[in-house]
Amino acid sequence: MQRRSITLAALATLTLPAAFAQAQPPAKQRPIRRPEARPAFFYGDHPAAMAFADDLATRRQLDPAWVRAQIGQAQRLEAAIRGVTPPPRGVPKNWAAYRARFIEPTRIAAGQRFWQDNRETLARAEAEFGVPASLIVGVIGVETLYGRHTGTHKVLDAITTLAFDFPASHPRAAARTAFFRDELEQLLSLCQRNGTDPHSLLGSFAGAMGLPQFMPSSWARYAIDFDADGKVDLFDSPADVIGSVANYFKAFGWQSGMPTHFPVRFDPATLDLDTLLAPDILPSFGVADFQAKGAVLEGAALQHTGKFALVELENAGAPSSYVAGTENFYVVTRYNWSSYYALAVIELGEAVKRSLTPP
Template identity: 65%
Template sequence: MLKPLSLALFLIAGSALSTGAMAQKASKNPPPSAASRTVQGSTPYAQRPDAMQFADDLAVRRDLDPEWVRATLGQARFLAQVPKLVLPPTQGTAKNWAAYKSRFVEPIRIRAGVRFWQKNSAALARAEREYGVPADIIVGIIGVETIYGQQMGNFRVIDALATLAFDFPDAHPRAQARSEFFRRELEQFLSLVQRNGTDPFAPRGSYAGAMGLGQFMPSSWARYAVDGNGDGQIDLFGSAEDAIASVANYFIAHGWTSGMPTHYAVSFDPAGADMDTLLAPDILPTFSAASMAAKGAIVQGTGAQHSGPLALVELQNGDGAPSYVAGTENFYAITRYNWSSYYALAVIELGQAVAQARAGAR
């Protein structure tokens, strides 16, 4: 989750962390292993005055051992490929919903999703019951993010976060804001591992520092991750139960309403629609079904009686005609995981495809 980006670290106060990569506990913060101290071909941040000043300031803000913060951050390494990966795509590539969908709603993910659902059916049913988030939405998220844990990322999280905190590419249109975002994420990450005595060089994740089955960023883990299996620990790497409950909790925190559809089909008045007005709010639900109809977009089926606000969501199809849906507040909640209507609809349709395949297998 870049996602915001997606992506989270669990509440530090009083919680214990256990992950497949992070569960190397010690009574005090362990020294990094020799293998974790270097990353070939990169530059240590111990040589960067700005990084060391950040470490000193962080130690004061978080009441952490300043020597530990400096020593730990000083061993983070610049990853030359990471700044390239966060740059927006070059101009001239048209958005294409059909092509985007084909990357996620495809046989490999569907088969893996059926296995994941079968193995974790009790946890998914419990999350649906306790949080009101349908199992297929949770399954869709984890499938799109990591193919159910198969691709959780191979970048050392501390290196990825430090690179984007101190060397975010100037060519990015939002370079300053994004650099500040990653400095906050780095602070959350260092606070977590220091207080829990875990190896700060062990966790692996995405190039943006997202971790676990659901690709939570450190701040999201801190705010929304929960102990789904009741063992007193939060493990978003190795515990599907924790990951499932945490994804559901994330959606509740971002306005998910139990029982509300995510979207409805929409058609247009042959006499024409006021597309400029309808598309101006983008994915933010703004119009009632009646006001959309008055502007020439007719919500189909039960959507005509939908009581909440709706958004006319446009999905471009390259050189072809765009696709449209009327997105509800629950559709908008999915975009809080990744700010993209294409992402949200891929999550929805992958979850539906897995549910259908599972029903067929049964």
């Protein structure tokens, strides 16, 4: 349907119903107020950022003028500050709603295409690293919908902002500031080695890059040239992405053949929920100890020789969901320190795998 515009002159000729016109007070001209744009702030005007640049150049033996120029030209990114600011207290977590964002037809269909297009590479990664193809596919799907949403923010702006203007209201502000300063160091060192313009890289509001959303430190430590073309490319090489995700999990202790979690129910007569939840997602209980505290396991879970964690997933006022997480579940949370994220990755990968096999 074609939209028609009405000019101010034409608008003046329109006639209102008499009753409406009589009921209205005389019109008053009011000035149009537009929000004032916040002036851009560049970190060349930030003394701590420039001191950091000089120290970084000395420690990494980089050209001081180049380091100062890169950091100095970085612009404060308000979206990064908003993105890491904690939500208001009392906002309930909702596993069912979180899950529905990722385990849905569009993402499953895209995952199916990605798996089919990269079947041989996924099989090679699974054989070499012992990490299931479904888990690799699940990560890439949750992170970027298989490359559709890799981020539009300048990575250098995002990381520099969080390195020097991380919101003080955050309960771990000091630790996160240190983390992002290390990421800034890793980013500039990586770009200098590869001859990449730091200002050309786009990613998330927190500076994560490419299909797997690797931070610079993860790129430096775990990204690999899985297509053997002489370079590591997590933006345009699905093979490098697949191999790098598998290598990441292997480096964090993935154990081939171990399930990530098992179903669990409770015995009300012996349940000690506070003790079971105290270690959070860190596996801390053997089978006997787990069951002695009221967590009931069945089937293959009873043969597990490692430790369990009772993983709680809240449902916004409805009863929480629970699983018995193994050491491999904990490994998945090293990609993103959230049990909600880990289970979404696992379940998306499993849903995509099922979609490849006709019923």
